[in-house]
Amino acid sequence: MHDEPVRVLLVDDEAGFTDVLTKRMGRRGFAVVSADSGTKAIQILRKEDFDVVVLDLKMEEMDGIEILQVIRKMIPGLPVIMLTGHGSETAARDGLRYGAYDYLLKPCDLEELVHKLRKAAASSMQEKTNRTD
Structure with missing residues (x-):
């Protein structure tokens, strides 16, 4: 059971970025699914089911905070790591x-x-274990 890869949903509207990151994370043993919009992510x-979501803050159709709020309603315990460009740290702290869960x-x-x-996946697994005990 512990040998299963961490399942990650990567949400970013920059296709080149998600393609590269998906491949690089896959080589490190993650099972990555990408979405290029908030609507697709939802x-x-x-x-x-995913263990962690990596969510870009700045996207065209829905911003990361809006998507985060929907995720919190759908799956309250799912860890979300926000990605933000330089100069948007305030928005990341809003996240x-x-x-x-964190931001980069x-x-x-x-x-x-x-x-x-x-780290986020481990905390998510721990929370699931606590709920079932």
């Missing part, structure tokens, strides 16, 4: 207020992201 979350500045260091993903 549709995917209705059908599939923490709305229940994000883009372009993010892959090893730092991997570390935060593993």
